[in-house]
Amino acid sequence: MASFPRQWDDGTTDGPDHHVHWYDERTAIIRQSLRTNFEGPFIYLLLGSERALLLDTGTGHTDLRAVVDELLEGRDLELVVAHTHGHGDHVGGDAQFDAVVGRSAADVAEYFGITSWPEQLVQFDLGERVLDVIPIPGHHPAHVAFYDRETRLLLTGDSLYPGRLYVFDWPAFRQSVERLAGFVAAGNPVELVLGTHIEMTRQPGVDFDLGADRHPGEHELQLDPAVLTELAEVLSEAGPEPRRIVRDHFIVYPVETPTRETSHTQGAVQAD
Ligand SMILES: [Zn+2]
Numbered sequence: 001m002a003s004f005p006r007q008w009d010d011g012t013t014d015g016p017d018h019h020v021h022w023y024d025e026r027t028a029i030i031r032q033s034l035r036t037n038f039e040g041p042f043i044y045l046l047l048g049s050e051r052a053l054l055l056d057t058g059t060g061h062t063d064l065r066a067v068v069d070e071l072l073e074g075r076d077l078e079l080v081v082a083h084t085h086g087h088g089d090h091v092g093g094d095a096q097f098d099a100v101v102g103r104s105a106a107d108v109a110e111y112f113g114i115t116s117w118p119e120q121l122v123q124f125d126l127g128e129r130v131l132d133v134i135p136i137p138g139h140h141p142a143h144v145a146f147y148d149r150e151t152r153l154l155l156t157g158d159s160l161y162p163g164r165l166y167v168f169d170w171p172a173f174r175q176s177v178e179r180l181a182g183f184v185a186a187g188n189p190v191e192l193v194l195g196t197h198i199e200m201t202r203q204p205g206v207d208f209d210l211g212a213d214r215h216p217g218e219h220e221l222q223l224d225p226a227v228l229t230e231l232a233e234v235l236s237e238a239g240p241e242p243r244r245i246v247r248d249h250f251i252v253y254p255v256e257t258p259t260r261e262t263s264h265t266q267g268a269v270q271a272d
Pocket of ligand 1: 085087158
């Protein structure tokens with residue numbers, strides 16, 4: 001039975017560095033505590049019959065490896081460590097792992113067998129669990145989304161989550177969201193959209209301050225697939241000029257002058 005915790009670790013109380021939740025028997029969602037870093041990223045561990053896919057390694061301020069080892073204990077699975085995208089708060093723990101898929105679009109394309117980036121969608125089989133890999137550059141040049149046919153979850157990384165959607169390449173982002181919405185419209189049913197941060201409060205259209213490391217009254221992680229449709233629509237209406245768009249569940253947040261490659265908030269806030 002798929003489920004979510006009543007409330008994720010929102011940084012307001014003491015607890016371990018990671019909040020681990022089994023969504024179902026083969027899907028673990030790990031939230032790095034906001035106390036360890038204000039980004040508080042979500043990390044996904046998907047288990048197949050042959051492989052386990054770890055999506056992202058967090059900011060690197062915690063011992064994620066120990067958590068993953070414990071979750072995989074007693075299971076005879078090859079661990080594949082890959083990323084939704086290569087920003088610092090998603091690759092920070094890479095060094096803790098023996099082998100990690102590269103961070104550039106070329107690396108990602110090569111690993112998953114994408115020969116025509118970013119138009120081509122490919123499948124990645126964990127063993128009796130097939131994922132569709134969908135290139136969606138715009139927030140980051142090597143960003144990919146994953147659709148899990150088993151759970152019908154769409155993992156959208158930093159390209160769609162309840163928070164500030166930092167757009168570094170406006171034309172690419174618009175095309176990517178259109179591609180993603182097209183994938184769903186083409187008959188791939190989505191139960192829920194899951195991203196990698198929460199920055200919205202439960203109040204429609206209201207976000208937490210930049211860099212806030214406590215999130216009392218945090219928005220849920222999961223988004224209804226209608227929110228993807230909504231994002232595609234507002235981007236289509238917005239046209240070619242980047243502009244900020246505030247909606248109930250997300251804020252489109254163009255970033256004009258990226259200065260560093262350290263964080264998903266680069267250029268918008270002085271991230272660590
Ligand atoms: Zn990012």
